[in-house]
Amino acid sequence: MIKAVALFSGGLDSTLAIKVIMEQGIEVIALNFTSPFCRCDKNTGCGSAISAMSKKLGVKCQRHYLADEYLEIIKNPKYGYGRNLNPCIDCRILKFSLAKKFMEEVGASFLISGEVLGQRPMSQHRRALNIIEAETGLKGLILRPLSAKLFPLTIPENKGWVKRESLLAISGRGRKPQMQLASDYGINDYPCPAGGCLLTDPEFSRRLKDVIKEKVITIKDIELLKTGRYFKVGSSFRLTVGRNEKESNRLLNMGNKNDILFEPVSLPGPTALGRGIFSDEIKDKCYQIIARYTSLEEKVEVRSKFLFDDHQEVAIVGAMGEEELSQLRF
Ligand code: SF4
Incomplete structure (x- = not known):
């Protein structure tokens, strides 16, 4: 059976992406990243909700805590910051690089993500997505089921593992098509909607900026800022x-x-x-x-x-x- 690794935030889009691919008879293993900048509690809130949703979907979920490697990109992101101290392109590159390693370890053939073209200003426009694929060496191996028909054919489609006609062509910031799809799948409770990253918070970013300009930062410093x-x-x-x-x-x-x-x-x-x-x-x-x-x-x-x-x-x-x-x- 073909296996895929899904970047799973616990939000609606990644939940739907998993569902669409599972419907094609592909085994999906979810990979969830948390970090000191995640607004959700590691053990209660989002953490337990993600476990519950994985169980509901019937997928194994591996959690990965981003710590020092994440602080490095926040201090000096190659592709800069978004509106606040959010280095979204570098963040996605790091996550996809780690997901690639995990994919190889578990013998999966490709990655899936719930990204929707044009939904996020910094990391989900076409140029950013191309940069991420080029930097991670994953060209053709990232399938975005919710927007797949707006992109060139990927390897899993070319190889016939996934049928393109059952993928979608959603774009933009509206949520209606996802809501409709969720309702078709009978999914009505999903945890941690988008926007759970402290790096997009202006007040927190101001504090963080003040700290990183002066010294080496540690996870302890971040916890103090929170x-x-x-x-x-x-x-x-x-x-x-x-x-x-x-x-x-x-x-x-x-x-x-x-x-x-x-x-x-x-x-x-x-x-x-x-x-x-x-x-x-x-x-x-x-x-x-x-x-x-x-x-x-x-x-x-x-x-x-x-x-x-x-x-x-x-x-x-x-x-x-x-x-x-x-x-x-x-
Ligand atoms: S919002 Fe935060 S978690 Fe999401 S891509 Fe940007 S930096 Fe990463």
Whole structure:
């Protein structure tokens, strides 16, 4: 039996692409990529929904977490960024390259993807799709069942593994044809619709841009950017303030050796983690930010603690004013 590997995001388009190919008697193995920039939770939300959908479709699903290799392309994408810090063409090249390796490992003959011509401004126009095929050495081996009739014949069609007449010619951003097809297949609950990538979020991209211009970034830095309120205090110091108890507890475990923790003394309030080049003036501002989120009391006792040597200091400060706070919020 001919096998294909499907890039499976869990969204409607990749679900339909799998269904169309399975209808042709081809065995499909799904490959799902997650990354630190995926908005869905790895273990609950999207993760379990993807497993449920794979089960429903009757396909095995392999999950692959993109980590350091992904950070590299975000720092320096060969084909640039989209509207925010989304390096979509490089991202697709990386995913297809890994999918090609997986295809060879499992003895599959081609790849399928739910891409629809013209649906995404950066990565799903004809030129981008050609670049992706050329860069990955997959020319003719990527079948996009939802738009296949708008592309030249692929190898699986040429070889007669897949009948072209049962493929589709969908293009553009509208979703009606996909909705109709889903209803024909009886698919009515599909997880994680398109748009689950933090790199397309302007606020997150601004924070990330601020971090990558200065230093080598790690997954830990990304996790920190996704947590809490973010303040830039001085040109090279960042303060992340927990918005609730869960985030404050998380921040306690996210520190590096040279980071500084701030928290109110004997009053309920947030924990904050500071990272960067530090001065007394910056420290005072951090105290005032903590005081702002602690209580309505006029003066608050705030503690700072250096993670590398356990040295502590306590200051009694008033809350930072709204205007200054909004200037430092990043
Ligand atoms: S939106 Fe995000 S996940 Fe999707 S192709 Fe672009 S960078 Fe990759």
